[in-house]
Amino acid sequence: MLIEVEDRLLVLIHAAGHFYALDDVCTHDGGPLSDGPVDGQDGTIACPRHGAKFDVSSGAAKTMPATKPTVAHEVKVDGDQVLVRLNEE
Numbered sequence: 001m002l003i004e005v006e007d008r009l010l011v012l013i014h015a016a017g018h019f020y021a022l023d024d025v026c027t028h029d030g031g032p033l034s035d036g037p038v039d040g041q042d043g044t045i046a047c048p049r050h051g052a053k054f055d056v057s058s059g060a061a062k063t064m065p066a067t068k069p070t071v072a073h074e075v076k077v078d079g080d081q082v083l084v085r086l087n088e089e
């Protein structure tokens with residue numbers, strides 16, 4: 001899902017029992033990752049524009065055409081709250 005933290009758009013991902021947060025920006029050409037499918041098997045989210053896949057945990061670019069990582073943020077679950085700490089990379 002798309003969330004906003006301190007004016008920054010992130011995609012919050014729930015996969016395999018864990019939460020992850022990435023910048024909602026594909027590093028290929030700015031596609032919105034929050035519109036792309038999550039693959040819980042290989043732990044990736046795919047950009048809906050040209051299909052580049054990013055690791056949901058690290059933000060690493062796993063497939064072309066993206067070659068650079070998107071920014072991954074720290075996520076912590078506290079009771080029924082999901083807390084996100086921005087990584088200012």
Ligand code: FES
Pocket residue numbers: 026027028029030031047048049050051052065066
């Ligand atoms: S904009 Fe994401 S793969 Fe091209």
